[in-house]
Amino acid sequence: MRPDARLAIQVFVNHATDPVSPVLTSLGWGPFFDAQLAPDDSALAPMRIATVHRSRLTAQSVTGAVRLSLPAHARTTDFAVGDWALVDPATQMLSRRLDRRTLLRRRTEGGRPDQLIAANVDTLFIVTSCNDDFNPARLERYLTLANEATTRPLIVLTKIDKAGDTAPYVAQAAALQRGLEVVQINARTPEAAQTLAPWCGPGQTVALIGSSGVGKSTLLNTLTDKQGDDAQATGAIREDDAKGRHTTTARSLHPISGGGLVIDTPGMRTLHVSNISDGLDMVFAEIAELAPACRFNDCTHDHEPGCAIQAAIADGTVDAGRLDRWRKLLDENRSNTPVETGPRNNKIRKTPGKRR
Known part of the structure; x- marks a missing residue:
């Protein structure tokens, strides 16, 4: 057995009996994961998935970065950056993935499985810039995603140095x-890290999500103090439409200077939704709470008499644009969310598709 493998086993055994050990808690380990350990796991080391590629996984262990081996029939697409896994430190073979506290995912086209964005995230930094990229409809989609995953959302407004009035x-x-909490930063300055410090404490995991060109890579470099060749590549935006090109091509986990971890994600301009009913109700709470007061149970909130939401629009307490965007997301969610049909012991999952 290699000396580093014996060290990994020894470190894990020591910390398995010490739930407040800074070695594991700095990577986000906590009671939720500790409770999943069984006596048979004593020879395995917990590691956190740091990158997911098409044919390989890497993880962060108590002794550093590790390239993992996967058992037969396991697929890299079954894992998300931020997952915790138990690994045989002698062979670096992944034994099993631990249950997730939170999981951010998005629907893919063509009936393929959902794309896993990040796991075990405490706070989702929804990054948008103070220019033409700012899009309420897109931000509402991100918020719905965070809510459904039970991850705390934070709107991070960037490029404030280029905006006349924020x-x-x-x-x-x-x-x-x-x-909803909102902060505004210049991602290039040290003050940005200070502003975001309340969400980036030791053991806390944040993830960056947003369109290309809003400053996610710049913010990552500031939070992690990456410079020179270690820095994440950044790109300029087009002045005519404020859109940027992808500079991040894969999700990855990075330690934050002074504590915490950050998961970077590629720019995401399109976000299709499914299975997000609860998250949708949280974003559009003013509509969800009024709907039961409508005269008809199947009210479309369009033209029916006695519609509580239309009355609220008339008196100015509900924004008509919000209703339009809620209706669009609701229809998309219904079209994309599979339903079970058939006899009790022979259920078939079908996606309804667009309503006619």
Whole structure:
């Protein structure tokens, strides 16, 4: 057995009896994962998935980065960056994945399985810039994704140094969901890390999500203090439409200077949704709460008499644009969410498709 393998086993055995050990907790380990360990796992080392590629996985262990071997029939697409796995440190063979606290995922086209974005994320930094990239409809999709995953959302407004007045952006963002927190930063300055420090404490995991060109890679470099050849590549945006090119091509886990971890994700301009009913109700709480007061149970909130939501639009307490965007997301969710049909012991999952 290699000396480093014996060290990994020894470190894990020592820390398995010490739930507050800084070695594992700095990687995000906590009671939720510790409770999943069985006596038979004593020879296995917990490692956190750091990158997921088409044919390989890498993980962060108590002794550093490790390239994992997968058992037969296991697929890399079954794992997300941020997952915790138990690994044989002698062979680097992945034994099993631990249950996730949270999972961010998005629907893919063509009936393929959902794409796993990130796992065990405490706070989702929804990054958007103070320019033409700012899109309330897209931000509502990101918020729905975070809510459904039970991950805390935070709107991070970037490029404030290039915006004349950021107050309108802050106001629009804060109005997208009740109690939503919004911060504004210049991602290139050290003050950005100070502003985000409350969400980046030791053992906390954050993920960056947003369109290309909004400053995610720049923010990652600031949070992780990456410089020179170690820095994540950044790219400029087109001035005519504020759109950027992809500089991040894969999801990856990085330690934050001073504590915590950050998961970077490629730019995501399109986000299809499914199975997000609860998350949708949280974003559009003012509509979800009024709907039961409509005269008809099947009210479409369009033209029916006694519609509580149309009455609220008339008196200015509900924004008509919000209703339109809610209806679009609701229809998309219904079309994309599979339903079970058939006898009790022979259920078949079908996707309804667009309603006619």
